[in-house]
Amino acid sequence: MRFGLQCRRCGKQKPFEPAKTTCACGGSLQVAYDLERAGRTLRTDALHGRVHSMWRYAELLPVERSAHIVSLGEGWTPLLALEERARDLGLGALQVKCEERNPTGSFKARGASAALSVARAHGLRRIAINSNGNAASAAAAYAARAGMEAFAFLPADCPGAIVAECVQYGARTCLVDGLIHDAGRLIREGRDEQGWHFIGTLQEHGRAEGKKTMGLELAEQLGWRLPDVIVYPTGGGSGIIGMWRAFAQLRALGLIDGDLPRMVSVQAQGCAPIADAMRSGGNYVPLRGVVTSPPTGMRVPLPPDGEQLLAILRASGGTGVSVSEAEIADGARELGRCGVSASPEGAATWAGLLRLVDSGWIAPGERVVLFNTSHSGKYLPWRMEGVPCVKNYAAWRKLDQESAR
Amino acid sequence: MRFGLQCRRCGKQKPFEPAKTTCACGGSLQVAYDLERAGRTLRTDALHGRVHSMWRYAELLPVERSAHIVSLGEGWTPLLALEERARDLGLGALQVKCEERNPTGSFKARGASAALSVARAHGLRRIAINSNGNAASAAAAYAARAGMEAFAFLPADCPGAIVAECVQYGARTCLVDGLIHDAGRLIREGRDEQGWHFIGTLQEHGRAEGKKTMGLELAEQLGWRLPDVIVYPTGGGSGIIGMWRAFAQLRALGLIDGDLPRMVSVQAQGCAPIADAMRSGGNYVPLRGVVTSPPTGMRVPLPPDGEQLLAILRASGGTGVSVSEAEIADGARELGRCGVSASPEGAATWAGLLRLVDSGWIAPGERVVLFNTSHSGKYLPWRMEGVPCVKNYAAWRKLDQESAR
Structure with missing residues (x-):
């Protein structure tokens, strides 16, 4: 095999x-x-x-x-050099990996393409996903492409544009009165009864493997010479886990050598369990306090494999940074002035970069890559109407049965 | 030279x-x-x-x-085969050219990349554009990338998501109480005083040449064997004009031979001067009646070179179709169920396709390409607040001087 x-x-x-x-x-x-x-x-x-x-x-x-293979032409996204900004910041190079250029406007397309391909190969035709939004809209699009049924469960405050995408791609879409892990619990409750193939973060192998391709691509696009620092917006962290695995495999294949990049997790203040643990030097502790950050892909209080994520950041010599909403807004404006449509997640990497250059953690002349993981248009302050909202699986099942009547 | x-x-x-x-x-x-x-x-x-x-x-x-060259990685967009749909419709092949995958989410990126590159080569650093929206947001992004100043003038009912993009990319953005040609008149009134390089449809050479690359790419992606029919949503028509020019050049270079595709213009009922002229068999007559179609890229009552457009459609053995809003909504749903994020313009091509298959104008076994020119997310029913709206150049100039104080 x-x-x-x-x-x-x-x-x-x-x-x-x-x-x-x-x-x-x-x-x-x-x-x-x-x-x-x-x-x-x-x-x-x-x-x-x-x-x-x-x-x-x-x-x-x-x-x-x-x-x-279930494909909509995902990946092989541009790596855009910001030459003037690199000069201004005293960096050797500054590049943005434009993941907003994927189908469905986010890096989640990579995971969905792999997960749905694996599902097709194994005869699974009814998928369910919990998501802060972009993973669900990607899953919905790839399920449509594959002719499969998709069930998407999103936090009640999920950005309306993303909810609308799920609906447009034909997914059975429902809001959940809670956060991403509450939506995950709903799916676990209903999984056996509904015959759902659950493709939430790290619940199956396709998504992390698909995201791994970000690391493979980065290496190839840079002529097999990785940057000194990768700044990545972190929620569930499967992007970092995937890229780190990519680097290990490329090294085993002899395609790269030398030091690997220092990996930096950027999170939003108000939900930063990874950045907090890196700062305190301690172990991973799921966030049990009140979550106050807005609904972006970074808002994951209980990352499914926080320990692995921390281990990677530390093994790489990396760090974690939590940035404010004001810094994120400034970052979006700055990247916009470079012609990049930055999501809050991508904008957060800009904010993290400024912090790390200011503090000297990133040294003059270093080569840095930021990941703009999704498109700004997905976060317009607009609400999609007419999508139901439930508390748990029992409530969803009741609605489902009523609508079938 | x-x-x-x-x-x-x-x-x-x-x-x-x-x-x-x-x-x-x-x-x-x-x-x-x-x-x-x-x-x-x-x-x-x-x-x-x-x-x-x-x-x-x-x-x-x-x-x-x-x-x-001012580039954000535009073009080389996927050509997606819809195999099941082709079978259902009895076609030899049905493919969608996914132009929503360009930077700024529309085919307008091609024109903007070329126009801004030409501007840079000639030392022009202050560009102005009138647009139904997508051409302006593309121009804004490429101007940002090039470090140039952009001035965007949009119809007052331009979709809010597109207005927001122009602002995010740092363009000086203003709504105009009227349609796209009213916004063009404003720029003509102010051009000399402001030193604007006017990059409206067919006002300079870059944009049409950039759009030409859709035709070059299509030929290359199909192994230098063009389809029988191309269905294209039409506003100003520079996409069709550009592709037709591409085919002539490819033929002169010996890269293609045989018959060229029959070119089909799809427009929305309520603003269909090209489709109407094709149906009546007469000459191009600018639309002087009331425009009732919604603000999409197809809403161009006075295309700057309608005669050339009609001549191309006729020379190719093509036709024009005008479709209803209900057909467009159905088309968006159908394409969504294939995993394609269809703008109203792309959805209109699906509607046009169904009409032409039903009527027998497209014959069984023919190979058809649809163009999804932009992303559905740009047309969410959301309004961007805080952008001024004026009637003419004098009013804009007054605002501009007040804000400079």
Whole structure:
């Protein structure tokens, strides 16, 4: 087999299953590839003629047959050099990875493309997702492309433009009176009864593997020479987890060498469990206090694998930064003046960059990449009307049965 | 020189000037390339290694030095095959050119990239544009990227999301109490006093040349075998004019041969001067009646070169179709269920397709390409507040002077 599962704790190997994420020992399972085999075809010179999407790295994605790939042309997004800004800040290079250029306007398209491809390969045709918004609209679009049913559960204050997208792509869309983990609980409650394939963050293997392609692409676009620092807006953290895995695989394949980038998590003040833990130097502690930050992709008080995320930030020599709403607004304006449509998440990376340059943590001459993970248009202050809102699975089921009558 | 201007009527040649669009004889000037020279480097095998943007066709764009190119990674958008829908409709192939995947979410990025590059090459640093919205937000983004000043003038009922984009990219943005041509009149009134480089539809050469790349790309992506029918949503019509020019140049270069596609203009009922003229078989007559269609890119009652547009549709054996708002809404839903974020313009092409398949104008087995020219999110029913609205240049100038105080 080209790929299987391997436990991160005990090292045991198992055949691939889409939703098997925990080993008998309690450790987490992740996709392991036959890298010797992958390395025979995944060579820099062989990449030139390949498809301009994340599927150019098919050897490192958990889908056996290309007929199963569900694609809308995701990935291979521009890496935009901000030359004047780099000069102003004394950096060696400053680039923005324009993830807003993906289908459905966010990096979540990568995860959805991989997750739905895995689902198709395994005959799963009814998917459910909890999300702060963008992961759900991406899942909805890829489910539509694959002719599958999608069920999207979003926090009640999810930006209206994103709710509207889910509806437009034909997903059965419902708001949940709570935060992203409350929406996840609803799905867990109903999973068996509804036969849902749950594709929430780290609930299956496709999404993290898809997001891994951000790291593969970054390496290729930079001529296999990674930057000194990557500044990434962090919610569930699967982008960082995925990229870190990409770098490990590229190194094993001999495509990169030398130091890996220092990884920086940027979060919004009011919901910054990762940045807080990095600052305190302590272990990961889920946020139990009141969440006061607005509904963006960074608002994840209980990241499903916070320990792994912290371990990566520390192993890389990275850090965490929490920034204010005012700094985020300034960042959006600054990036806008560079021609980049920055989401609050992308704008937060600009704010984080300024902080780290000011403090000297980023040194003169260093090469920095920011990730603009989604499009600003998704966060317009507009409300989508006519979408139901429930508290839990029982309430959703009641609505569902009434509407079927 | 690699390119210059040539009169479409008298054939006279002149050196290139960005805004010289009319010959002494009254004919219109267009960019003419040294095709023999272009053909030496623009070969199918040479394209493989090139940049994944519209600038891969640099030989056919009116910019001499690559340092002048203002790029955000525009073009090289996916061509998505809708295989099930093609089967349902009895077509040989049905594909959607996903122009919503451009920077700023519309095909207008191509025109803006070329127009701003031409402006940079000629030292012009203060641009003004009238637009139904998307051309202005694109111009704003590229002006930001180039460090130039942009002035955007939009109809008062322009969708709020697009107005917000113009503001975010730092354009001086103003609504005009009227339609797109009223906004154009305002710019003409102020052009000399303000030193504006006017980049409205067909006012300079960059935009039409940039849009031409849709035709070049389509040919390359289809393996140099064009479809039987192209269905295109039409406002000012520079997309069709540009693509037709692309096909002529590709033919002259020997990159394509055989019949060219039948070009179909789709417009919205309530503002369909081109579709109406095609139906009546008569000459182009600007729409003088009341415009009742909503503010989309198709709402152009007085296209600047309606005659050329009609001549192309007729020469290609094409036609015009006007579709209702209900058909457009159905089209958006249908494309959404395929995973495509269809703007009203893209949705209109779906509606036009259904009409032409029903009537038999498109025959079983034919290969059809639809253009989804922009992203659905731009048309959310939301209003941007705080942007001034004026009637004419004098009123704008008064506001401008007051705000400078």
